[in-house]
Amino acid sequence: MQIILIRHGESEADILRVHEGRADFSLTELGRKQVRLMADKVKTQFPPDFIWGSTLKRAKETASTLAETIGCDIQFEDDLMEHNNGILAGLSFEEAKKFPPPKELHERVENGESAIEFRMRIESIFSKIITSSKYERIAIVAHGGVINCLLRSFFKMPVEKEFWFKSGDTAIHLIEITATQRIVHFLNDISHLDALK
Template identity: 70%
Template sequence: MQILIIRHGQSEADLLKVHEGRADFPLTELGRRQAKLMAERVKENFPPEIIWASTLKRAKETATILADALYCPVKFEDRLMEYNNGILAGLTYEEGKKYPIPKTMHERRVKNGESSIEFRMRVESIFSEILYTSTYNRIAIVAHGGVINNLMRAFYKMPVTTEFLFKSGDTAIHLVEITEKERIVHFSNDLAHLQHLQ
């Protein structure tokens, strides 16, 4: 099965320079254009049969644009929401300095948030469920940078404490595949659809 992993487009939080995480901001106009270009590329080159997506506005809107372009069903799933950054959500970076992030996040957490271990386990839980209940040849997951980072770590079977970071630009596309014999990475953080965006 092939798995398209797609990050949402630019959100209003990017312009406001605030901690996003669980803060629920919609896409900007640029974000919507990015999502439409991504949807065109996916439709032409590797259309999925079903889309799974986070319920936060920026990912939900990106997934809806993709689903509308493909006439494809979409399932919204809370467990695909971004890292729960607790009290930091929606605060400016300056305001956030009042609540320092613990140096080791694996077990500790920001107030009202989740730890890195809890985040990874949440993402692994829904990823396993998607993989083992899907009967499709190709699926898509539309989510967030932190979620995608953990999805890729899970795909590579990396430990929770790994220092590897998988970057994802706005509407970045990753394409991986799981067969009976191996795990294949076709490409990662692909942004070719934004090449001519003005």
């Protein structure tokens, strides 16, 4: 099964320069243009048979536009939401400096989830998706942090954040799981955004 991992387009939080995470910001107009370009590329080159999406506005709109463009079914899952950053959600980067980041994997920001809890949440939903999907190709539309956890799961990496997989706005990653192999076709493709330059 091929799995397309797609990050949402630019959101209002990017303009406001605030911590996003669980803060539920919408896409900007630029973000919507990015999404349309991404959706056209995916439809032309590797259309999925089914889409899974995060329930946060920025990813939900991205996933919905992709589903409408391709004409396939979609299922939204709360467990695909971005890392629960608790009290930091919606705070400016300056305001957030009052709250020191967790030093250990089991520690949380106030009202948030730890790195271990985040990874286990994504492990669980990824397992559900890959074991219940009977399709040749699916898409998962989510967030940068979620995509990092999905790729760490795919590569069977530890919870530690020694590696970071870059995901630009509407970045496309294509991976594949067969009976005997895990294949990376490409990561962080944003070439469809060249049309905006």
